[in-house]
Amino acid sequence: MIHETSVPELLLAEEEGSALLPVLCRSGYRVLALFDPPADRLGRRSCDFSDAALIGCTAATQPDDLPARCARVAAFRPAAFGIGDAERGGEYSWFRYRADEALHLSAGEQCILTGCLDDLQREALRPTDRYCRCILGRLVRRTLDYATRFRERQFITRELENRALLADYRDFLDRYLSSGRMPLCGTPDPALCAGRLHLSEAYFTDLLRFETGHTPESYFQRVRLDTARRLLLNTVKPIDRIAAELGYPSVRHLYRLLRRIYGIAPDACKR
Incomplete structure (x- = not known):
């Protein structure tokens, strides 16, 4: 009625x-x-x-x-x-x-x-x-x-199920960054990432913000920087190669980000 x-x-x-x-x-x-x-x-x-x-x-x-x-x-x-x-x-x-x-x-x-x-x-x-x-x-x-x-x-x-979804998403980002596609393809499209998890983009964005405090863009940038720090700590790759593989425009740009977020410089990671 x-x-x-x-x-x-x-x-x-x-x-x-x-x-x-x-x-x-x-x-x-x-x-x-x-x-x-x-x-x-x-x-x-x-x-x-x-x-x-x-x-x-x-x-x-x-x-x-x-x-x-x-x-x-x-x-x-x-x-x-x-x-x-x-x-x-x-x-x-x-x-x-x-x-x-x-x-x-x-x-x-x-x-x-x-x-x-x-x-x-x-x-x-x-x-x-x-x-x-x-x-x-x-x-x-x-x-x-x-x-x-x-x-x-x-x-x-839905905390437990959401953790599994975010673990799948993090695994996808790790594989994407290690594939070398970042310099050519850029930041993954949030709509495509949501589709991989069988979610709408709006639900995916809200879930990510609720669980991590980040938008898809800011979360990806944090994962990318974390990957750079891990490579600096655990590999013998030179800094300029790491910056290039992860799509950073310059080593200087990577330096600034590491100092601002982690309070360290890339060369400090190598000591």
């Missing part, structure tokens, strides 16, 4: 078919869809909760292969509720996750998010006044912030 709200930029629905979601996405809405109970194809793992599942989607991530029915749907236009700037600043990146990277909720988390949607619906169905849009914006933001909090909790729940 779709509820007519006092604000045209907001749509709320209950017990609605999931075929509605791509239509809303193509119309420029950000869509939250709550599924109860979740289906296995939403990417639930053995370590995840199983009381409900939540996805967010946009025109760029139109979902497919979803359960037939959504328990709740909330769709809004970001600019109308002050969310556009937050998205441009990197918040709510989980809207760009795939549907099989859904958030799997505990009963308590489901209750909180359901309460947020109830509050949103209650305000949206009131007669409009000069406070309406401001209050709705705060309620939308509150709902998204709770979803973000629970997304972070899920990274913690």
Whole structure:
């Protein structure tokens, strides 16, 4: 059932078919869809909760292969509720996750998010006044912030599996750097790295940032510099050759990085 709200930029629905979601996405809405109970194809793992599942989607991530029915749907236009700037600043990146990277909720988390949607619906169905849009914006933001909090909790729940993924990623970077391809091919494309791990680029980026504090670019540069230090310590290769094989523009550039990050100079590693 779709509820007519006092604000045209907001749509709320209950017990609605999931075929509605791509239509809303193509119309420029950000869509939250709550599924109860979740289906296995939403990417639930053995370590995840199983009381409900939540996805967010946009025109760029139109979902497919979803359960037939959504328990709740909330769709809004970001600019109308002050969310556009937050998205441009990197918040709510989980809207760009795939549907099989859904958030799997505990009963308590489901209750909180359901309460947020109830509050949103209650305000949206009131007669409009000069406070309406401001209050709705705060309620939308509150709902998204709770979803973000629970997304972070899920990274913690999946700690062991995530460590294995990052170990695979580090192994790939080590092999890439030792292959000699860096001077010709440059920094590996984050989208391709995510694909190797069977993740969306957005999920991969958030996972890496949560686990290491780095973006894909900064993490790769740290691994590259760590490789340079290891080669300086454990091989007889000259410094200029190491710099060239790892794609550094000059030995002087490598010197500066080693001093800044590790507090050492390359020639010190050779003593």
